[in-house]
Amino acid sequence: MKYLLIMIMCSSLSGTCMPGYEWPKQFDSMYDCLQSGYAQSLIKHEEIGPKDVNENGIYIKFICRKTETI
8 A cells, every 4th residue: 555645735824725736756654654754844834935825825836646556
């Protein structure tokens, strides 16, 4: 069993979210997936910067979903 990280960028002002981005790497455990989700969310948040985050109410959420491997 592997875990797929799906990151979603949203705006609290418009009440909308962009389509989810599936992380190219799959993870061996829920723990590893969550660790990466938190870390990558912070990196993206810093890339966007305070101006755009504050003006547009941008936030990032993510999901770790089990996926079957072949």
